[in-house]
Amino acid sequence: MSTVRVRFAPSPTGPLHIGGLRTALFNYLYAKKHNGTFVLRIEDTDQNRFVEGAEEYIKESLEWCKIPYDEGPGKEGNFGPYKQSERKHLYKEYVNQLIEKGMAYYAFDTTESLDTLRKEYEAEKKTFIYNWENRGKLDNSISLTKEATQAKLDAGEKYVVRFKIPTGESLEMFDEVRGKVVINTDLLDDKVLYKSDGMPTYHLANIVDDHLMEITHVIRGEEWLPSLALHTLLYRAFEWEAPKFAHLSLILKPVGKGKLSKRDGDKMGFPVFPLEWKDPKTGDVSTGYREEGFYPETVVNFLSLLGWNSGTEQEIFSLEELTQIFDLSKVNKSGAKFDPEKNKWFQQQYLQQRDTNLISKEFKNLLSYKGIETSLPIETIVESLKERAVFVDDLWNLGKFFFEAPTTYDTKASKKAWKDGTSDLMNELVDVITSIDDFSSANVTLIIKEWITSKEIGFGKIMMPLRLALVGSLMGPDVYEIAALLGKEATIFRVKNAIANLS
Numbered sequence: 038m039s040t041v042r043v044r045f046a047p048s049p050t051g052p053l054h055i056g057g058l059r060t061a062l063f064n065y066l067y068a069k070k071h072n073g074t075f076v077l078r079i080e081d082t083d084q085n086r087f088v089e090g091a092e093e094y095i096k097e098s099l100e101w102c103k104i105p106y107d108e109g110p111g112k113e114g115n116f117g118p119y120k121q122s123e124r125k126h127l128y129k130e131y132v133n134q135l136i137e138k139g140m141a142y143y144a145f146d147t148t149e150s151l152d153t154l155r156k157e158y159e160a161e162k163k164t165f166i167y168n169w170e171n172r173g174k175l176d177n178s179i180s181l182t183k184e185a186t187q188a189k190l191d192a193g194e195k196y197v198v199r200f201k202i203p204t205g206e207s208l209e210m211f212d213e214v215r216g217k218v219v220i221n222t223d224l225l226d227d228k229v230l231y232k233s234d235g236m237p238t239y240h241l242a243n244i245v246d247d248h249l250m251e252i253t254h255v256i257r258g259e260e261w262l263p264s265l266a267l268h269t270l271l272y273r274a275f276e277w278e279a280p281k282f283a284h285l286s287l288i289l290k291p292v293g294k295g296k297l298s299k300r301d302g303d304k305m306g307f308p309v310f311p312l313e314w315k316d317p318k319t320g321d322v323s324t325g326y327r328e329e330g331f332y333p334e335t336v337v338n339f340l341s342l343l344g345w346n347s348g349t350e351q352e353i354f355s356l357e358e359l360t361q362i363f364d365l366s367k368v369n370k371s372g373a374k375f376d377p378e379k380n381k382w383f384q385q386q387y388l389q390q391r392d393t394n395l396i397s398k399e400f401k402n403l404l405s406y407k408g409i410e411t412s413l414p415i416e417t418i419v420e421s422l423k424e425r426a427v428f429v430d431d432l433w434n435l436g437k438f439f440f441e442a443p444t445t446y447d448t449k450a451s452k453k454a455w456k457d458g459t460s461d462l463m464n465e466l467v468d469v470i471t472s473i474d475d476f477s478s479a480n481v482t483l484i485i486k487e488w489i490t491s492k493e494i495g496f497g498k499i500m501m502p503l504r505l506a507l508v509g510s511l512m513g514p515d516v517y518e519i520a521a522l523l524g525k526e527a528t529i530f531r532v533k534n535a536i537a538n539l540s
């Protein structure tokens with residue numbers, strides 16, 4: 038096992054968005070490429086945003102995509118627990134270290150007093166930042182004497198601990214995707230690290246845990262790039278070696294500008310979640326890729342190409358292949374447009390290359406869900422319909438006539454296919470069919486074709502009404518094959534039915 042250790046660190050605040058799933062996937066791929074370890078860490082320090090069921094949803098999504106984590110909740114390794122709420126006791130010690138070094142400080146300012154300040158600044162068209170410019174004037178252990186600070190702490194006054202951003206520095210950092218990033222530390226604010234309720238903020242918990250869990254590469258969404266400076270300074274303050282960072286660019290809306298949102302999906306009719314999600318508060322249900330009939334292989338494939346490319350023209354990649362060729366250096370700096378139509382194309386490719394036996398099993402499940410019992414050869418039916426299908430569900434729409442004899446006939450098709458004299462021809466056809474012993478598709482084709490030729494009439498005069506009789510419309514695969522699959526009895530039954538209905 039190599040030393041590469043990456044983590045996916047979602048907050049359980051709702052269903053996992055497709056962008057979050059891509060972050061998980063890239064972490065997984067990077068870990069597997071380097072024989073490393075993929076850790077799942079649940080960042081649930083913000084109890085106000087906790088959503089029931091979200092953690093389970095995240096785990097199930099990873100499982101469905103077949104990108105399991107090696108360590109995490111329920112898969113305890115040497116670095117657990119893997120839920121921050123269960124690591125609560127750990128963080129105080131670290132925040133104290135920073136206070137002792139003079140790199141963090143207690144701040145007693147109330148929310149109200151800070152709000153007032155913010156408003157005063159706004160009135161002067163300025164922005165209030167809790168930083169080097171202001172910290173000396175505010176209610177904190179920098180402006181107060183040691184004794185006054187201690188008195189407040191002893192009296193149980195509420196406080197937060199803020200990080201004291203070093204001033205006047207041009208901080209150079211390196212991002213694996215973007216290269217060198219430089220930030221003037223004077224522009225940063227003294228972020229809160231810890232609160233007197235005993236909970237760390239995201240920033241502190243994230244750094245401490247990445248360090249304790251020996252994370253070597255932090256691969257996460259671009260929205261965390263603004264935190265990179267603070268995180269780099271925190272590593273330095275703790276005198277810890279920082280992991281390498283890679284910030285993945287945004288997944289963009291299919292049309293227009295900006296980040297892909299649930300609203301885009303609702304508007305254009307595509308899911309933005311891997312699995313169906315039922316909001317525990319409102320009861321609203323959002324559909325998922327799984328429920329829409331996508332294969333996990335499809336989802337993994339299209340996600341892998343959102344912001345990464347192999348450098349070749351190849352578009353179809355198995356998970357296995359991806360774990361061999363994935364490379365952070367080929368992750369794009371610019372955002373990746375989400376293309377729901379292209380995602381369907383991927384699904385179609387996966388359905389076409391899927392083993393017919395597997396699709397047949399899935400189709401049989403669908404049939405039994407619809408309460409249909411059949412002795413028809415499903416594999417052959419699937420084989421005949423598959424090329425026009427994108428989802429297993431499509432097989433039903435394309436081939437329900439196999440299981441249900443038509444009771445109505447498409448009007449336009451009837452006009453076109455059923456003319457004067459057709460009923461007589463169909464009656465004759467019934468006799469021909471009755472005489473066929475070997476009802477294989479090849480033989481049915483041969484005998485009917487011979488008969489049509491001997492009658493010296495156009496093929497359409499027979500094939501169209503026959504199709505209409507068997508299908509109810511003029512769609513479907515080869516008409517002789519349909520007849521052969523239905524069998525002699527059912528074919529005769531349907532032709533007679535059509536004669537009765539359309540004469």
Ligand code: GLU
Nearest residue numbers: 046047048080243257261
């Ligand atoms: N908990 C953060 C999130 O929800 C994790 C950010 C990170 O990976 O550092 O996205």
